Amino acid sequence: MNRMRRGTLERREAIFGWKLIAPTVIIISMLILYPVVYNIYISFFKISLNPEVPNQFVGLLNYVKLLTDSQFWRSFGVTIAFTLLTVAGSLVLGVGVALLMNRKFFGRGIVRALILLPYVTPLISIVFAWRFIFLPVNGPLVQFLASIHLMNPGTDIINNPNNAFLVVSVFNIWRNFPFVYLMVLATLQSIPDSLYESAEIDGANRWKQFTSITLPELYFILASIALLRGIWNFYKFDEVYLLSKFAGTLPIYIYNMAFTGIPRQGVAASAATILFVIMIASITLYVKKVLKW
């Protein structure tokens, strides 16, 4: 009797739990999981622009078109370079700033709040500010760099396909290092002082302490941040596109393919599928080899 009642109680609990989670499950299945599967499906079709005309099955033709497009391969290379550069850059800068901020000094509160601004300010505002300082001839940063002979004031480095990728990478590092800094700072503050004290007694210098205590303690958090930032930057569209249309990464390639000129959404879908498969494969590999789960 008692067991039976417990059985029904558990059942009622389970039903209640399912009811609470049902909206989440429904909305995520409809707007994330289904579209991902649907994307693979439509990558085998020529999408008609007229809703009256049905899509036409073309087999692997979209993939063939894509893989023989030199623009695709170029974008692919740029995306890999962009991801590696921005992940490495934001990690190095984030760790450096966290080490700097991990001690008390006059005005730390203000500096701390200030550092987060690049990360929290709405993207569109920041993009216009960056475009302004990089204006050819009139941009303040361009004038400054020209005055110390680092660049020619007449060059438009944002709208030049050869440089755009670099400016966009620097921008991405600048915008996202606060995220790394916050996570690293929280971890740094949890490393016990006694570790450093005993290392000092053993005669280890600052650098030695950094490489044999700080870095190993940070390993897991750094590896996790690198994974997250890697995923986000690999897919990054807005931060890149709004600053410069000419940066030439894959998400921009897909966007242009699908929504500008004569839309070729089937080809765009196959590009997204390839991107997605590569992503899943590298995440699996990374989680096994680097995070050792």
Next chain:
Amino acid sequence: MVRKKSPLRTVGFYTLIITLVIGVAYPFFWMAAISLRYSSDALSPGLIHPITFDQYAVLLGLKQSIRQQLSGEQKALLSLIQTLPKDQQKAVLQKIKKEQKSSFPFLTYFRNSLTLAGIAALISLIIAVFGAYSFSRIKYPGRGTIQRGVLVVYLFGGTVLMVPLYQIFTKVGMLSNPNLSMLALLLIYIVQTLPVSLYMLGNYFRTIPYSIEEAAIIDGCTRTQAILKIIIPLSLPAIITVYIYAFMIAWNEYLFASIFIRPFPSDYTLPVGLYELFNSYHAIWAKMMAASVITAVPIIVIFMTMEKYLTSGFTVGAVKE
């Protein structure tokens, strides 16, 4: 830990801090400085220029811009058409209206963004409170799978979803009508903010001792009452934090907004509207900067006042972008 402080080291340290501050503040400084100039001064070199709040006044609708003021020619036309037949009057009036419309509809964009982000964040929060409660408090078969499934959403960026979502919403006919397009966008913002909200709230709920709820349930509270009367009041800081995050994600979103509402200028959100304006007029840097400041200020103010909660939220939730 006692460390010798050599003066050289102190100087080096402060040099680094100052470099950091300049590096971070530089674009913000220029944004603010240019927004306070007259349009004609925006591109002139040097720091010192006459200061004006004109740009802000025009954007906020407190003052008419030159474009909005009727030009002499338009005024002459208005007095002339009194003598014209009805249908010709109409045509001229429409022409004048059209010319005036090409001004800066900043407030419309601002209102659209505010509505969309506000509602999306609210709905996402409500769904997430119950979902997170279910994750953190109730045991049932399939819970682990769903929990991992929500995390997997981190792997699907907008890049993978833009084509299929566009196709799906076109198929159901939502993208041919301005209001339905807004609704589609709202749904997308809800699903984009949902994983973060669920994850952060779930983590927070786990820190609330179960015994508090248990006592209430013994006293005759139902589970739903327990959520409404105990869990929600106790986790108010986390709930506010989650709301602000969700709001910020929706406030920033460009990709889907640019795809879904491109044909309907009256529905533009700030990112889409400002970007379109930026590409259509060139000599309005002072105004673009003032618009950027107004777009940023609400977020920065919220952030500064809630910095403590929000920064801990970052480290706990690893906010999705």
